[in-house]
Amino acid sequence: MIIHFFHQMGSPRYFYNMAGKLIPWFMVSFLISLLIGLYYGLFVAPTDYQQGESYRIMYIHVPAAWMSMFIYVVMAVSGLISLVWRIKITEILVISSATVGASFTFLALVTGSLWGKPMWGAWWVWDARLTAELLLLFLYLGIIALHSAIEDKRVAARAVSILALVGVVNIPIIHYSVEWWNTLHQSASVMKFDKPSIDISMLIPLLTMAISFKLYYGAVVLMQARAEIVDRERNSRWVQEMVEQEAK
């Protein structure tokens, strides 16, 4: 049963159809959770006693930063599976995650900068956390560039998977940077073994936004994967038949 399932999921055609059915569900639940998160984050959550209203940037900054790392890990795991078993779908997932991952990394950096200016008095400091996150952006951009530089997409997928795997060492560095080094960046207030040191009224919108961004990634990565499948399987009969069906 399970082997049968994985075998089916490995088939681009099956994955294409399955993703097509899943995308609307991801999109709708993303939009609902986004509206709830924004409403609670902007209207309901109280003002921070130290940072005033500027802290509301947290509701996008922190989920975006979590996503930047989460997507990278998904990419590296897909890369590992691609290298070991040569599965087309995981190869496609690696490259389909790269743009959206780079986007979240970029967002985390820019919103962090916009938060840093009023709170620290500087747009940018060469702090361990910030530098490691910048390196993550370069890793994503490197992966995108490497993929587009290699004509043969199966070869490109292998090269990109290796780069993604090597770069994964940066993820624990980002996470623990605030503990290992003396940083200007504040330490974790949610992702720790202790009880979160953030009030429940601020934690709820934050987690809602985090869930919302995860659902968004789910929708976007499947959309990217579908586009990539059509592109790669252009010579297969089912894609040609699909195109002809639409032309009628």
Next chain:
Amino acid sequence: MSDFFAMGGYAIYVWPSFILTLIILVANIVAPIVHKRRALTDIARKIRRARKQQK
């Protein structure tokens, strides 16, 4: 309401963050739609060309 938009004096930091997020989220939805459409029209053109050559 104007209090809300003023964000306690931090409006120039808070709103650009939210607006930029929105733009980037929308762009990532549009990009795969364009990518797929371009691939499909490209495939359709190749099929038509192949048909013409057969005739």
